[in-house]
Amino acid sequence: MLIFTAFLGDRLEIIFNGSSDFWGNSPNLILYRLGIVLILNSVVCLIAAKVEKIPNLIILIGRHTLSIYIIHLAILYGTAWNLGLKIILADSLNMWKSIGVAIVMVFLMIGMVISIRMIKLKTSVKTT
Numbered sequence: 058m059l060i061f062t063a064f065l066g067d068r069l070e071i072i073f074n075g076s077s078d079f080w081g082n083s084p085n086l087i088l089y090r091l092g093i094v095l096i097l098n099s100v101v102c103l104i105a106a107k108v109e110k111i112p113n114l115i116i117l118i119g120r121h122t123l124s125i126y127i128i129h130l131a132i133l134y135g136t137a138w139n140l141g142l143k144i145i146l147a148d149s150l151n152m153w154k155s156i157g158v159a160i161v162m163v164f165l166m167i168g169m170v171i172s173i174r175m176i177k178l179k180t181s182v183k184t185t
Contacts, residue, residue: 080158117170124173125166132162 066085070077077083118125135141142158150158 059088061088063089063092083103083182114167114171117174118167119169121173128169129162129166155168 063076065087066088067077067079067083070085072085079086079089100131131141134143
């Protein structure tokens with residue numbers, strides 16, 4: 058309903074103003090985005106209702122979300138000690154290369170979580 062309202066508001070904006078910048082600064086974009094978020098939330102709720110056991114990898118990722126967030130920000134935007142991908146690549150990626158970099162980043166973060174788990178398992182065996 059919100060998505061329909063956003064597009065209806067965009068049509069009304071075109072009728073009254075003669076033009077619309079829907080993807081730029083239109084207030085209807087907020088309704089559109091909220092509609093998409095609610096649809097995705099509904100899909101996640103349906104999936105959660107069907108799943109009986111959460112996979113261990115998802116639990117591990119959930120336990121390390123803060124470190125994933127901080128490290129991915131350091132890789133993308135850099136820190137005081139290194140440049141990030143944003144500065145190194147400087148808007149040189151097209152859509153497909155950006156999707157590829159995003160997929161690589163996801164797999165790197167999953168690998169990081171698995172590595173942290175393996176290190177914790179090795180150190181806990183030595184101390185007990």
